[in-house]
Amino acid sequence: MSEPDVFAALSNPVRREILLQLRKGPRAVNDLASGFNLGRPAVSEHLQVLRKAKLVREEPRGRERYYHLDPRPLSEVDDWLKAFTHYGKQRLAALEDVLDEESRK
Amino acid sequence: MSEPDVFAALSNPVRREILLQLRKGPRAVNDLASGFNLGRPAVSEHLQVLRKAKLVREEPRGRERYYHLDPRPLSEVDDWLKAFTHYGKQRLAALEDVLDEESRK
């Protein structure tokens, strides 16, 4: 059993696409799977990873399961990124000076 | 040979920590490796992944190599996240209604 790891959940392009799709509204598994060049078990397993990362929530409707997006764990990634966006214009400018100097050759 | 994949590069906690460390300034490989419970080859290989994702730049200084942070590819992640932060207060509010309703049991 693995821990809920948001970064790891986002490392797969299929899972990122699933999350993007779910922005438009909840979707059943077969419906989702038909949009990928993948079998249903694979999509089901990607959904399991997203579920463990708490990025999706499942809602049973009859014999289908609608998956809903829960974007809240993405704030962990956003917070991590902030450590770099607030990383100081001065150092960024200095870096770009160096890169400019290199490209001048 | 693998493509430069920023999301995949961030999926490993050691690599994320390396990037955080490099905010404070460039570091040589042995210097970096001493901060982890890891051998030098492992750190060197993590740096290779970060290099392919263009998140770091190497600067040879004598027999050492100083690695510099280049945070610019992180904007790809930031842009991707924006698709969710601008994902509409109305849907988020609706989601939280549902979650509240569930927790009321």
Next chain:
DNA sequence: TTGATGTGTCGGAAGTTTCCGACGTATCAA
């Protein structure tokens, strides 16, 4: 030069991820 240091990379081991077919279970329609 010789010897020590800093680094990249290869070969291989161990673990993890990704995918599929097959199966079991629940639900629905008739």
Next chain:
DNA sequence: TTGATACGTCGGAAACTTCCGACACATCAA
């Protein structure tokens, strides 16, 4: 009830990741 549908999950294959020791090479100090 019977048959079809929707889904989760298991077993296993293939590919990838992560790590290490060993080695090669360049640089420095003497």
